[in-house]
Amino acid sequence: MKSVNPLNWKKLSSATEADCRVFAVAREHWVHPDGQRKGDFFVMHCPGWVNVLALTPEKELVMVRQFRFGTRGISLEIPGGVMEDGEDPVTTGARELLEETGYCGKRGQILASVHPNPAIQSNRCHLVLFENVEDTGELSWDGNEEMEILTMSVEEVFERARNGEITHSLVIDALFYLQNYLAGKL
Numbered sequence: 001m002k003s004v005n006p007l008n009w010k011k012l013s014s015a016t017e018a019d020c021r022v023f024a025v026a027r028e029h030w031v032h033p034d035g036q037r038k039g040d041f042f043v044m045h046c047p048g049w050v051n052v053l054a055l056t057p058e059k060e061l062v063m064v065r066q067f068r069f070g071t072r073g074i075s076l077e078i079p080g081g082v083m084e085d086g087e088d089p090v091t092t093g094a095r096e097l098l099e100e101t102g103y104c105g106k107r108g109q110i111l112a113s114v115h116p117n118p119a120i121q122s123n124r125c126h127l128v129l130f131e132n133v134e135d136t137g138e139l140s141w142d143g144n145e146e147m148e149i150l151t152m153s154v155e156e157v158f159e160r161a162r163n164g165e166i167t168h169s170l171v172i173d174a175l176f177y178l179q180n181y182l183a184g185k186l
Contacts, residue, residue: 007033014043022046022082023121046116046123050092051080051174053111054103054133060151062103062133067146076160077171079103083126089113093128099140101149105130111177116170127174129181154182 009030018025023046031038054062061078068075081096083089090108097103108130116125141147152160160166161175 009033012038017042042120044121046121047085048083048089048092048123049080049116049125049170050083050089050096051078051125051127051170052093052097052105052108053078053127053129053174053178054097054101054105055129055131055154056103056134056151057132058151060153061157062097062101063150063152063157064100065148065150071167075168076166077168078174080125080170089126090128093126093130097130097133098136098138100145100147102135102137102139103130103133104136105133107131111174111181114170114173125170125173127170127177129178154178 009032012029012031014026014028016024017027023044026043026045027040028043029038029040052062056062063076064079065074065076067073079097079100081092081100083092089110093108094105097105108128111127111129113124113126115121116123157166158175158179161172166172166175
């Protein structure tokens with residue numbers, strides 16, 4: 001097997017192919033530094049996202065179960081959502097946590113920022129932790145949202161991820177960073 005040091009390609013042009021409300025698809029023409037390889041590639045330009053790890057004083061995670069159109073079924077996840085232009089990830093996390101679950105966190109921190117799918121997406125997902133969250137009972141769902149709000153022990157959530165009940169890759173990313181945080185490795 002031959003191994004090489006990969007080089008950055010140069011983008012020559014970009015044109016929007018589709019504006020799909022929560023993302024835009026661009027056709028981008030790229031050329032390799034050797035000048036021999038070039039082509040059109042499709043990139044999804046999405047806003048930043050935030051996924052929230054919300055721990056209650058009893059060290060339980062706030063979880064949501066909701067319908068997802070992509071998988072055509074119910075998904076067990078942590079709360080999260082899209083960042084507004086110029087919004088800080090911790091501010092987004094606090095807003096989304098309150099809107100989706102009614103829980104409020106005072107001080108959040110970013111555990112990590114990951115690329116959801118760098119092959120075709122340009123955005124980042126920020127994994128934000130709030131500890132000692134409290135239930136305010138205030139919900140503010142979007143028109144198409146409905147969720148079951150649950151709390152469960154961290155170990156139960158980890159077990160549900162291990163047994164395949166939690167399949168959302170960004171939630172699993174967040175759980176990986178939470179596990180390291182709780183072990184004192186972050």
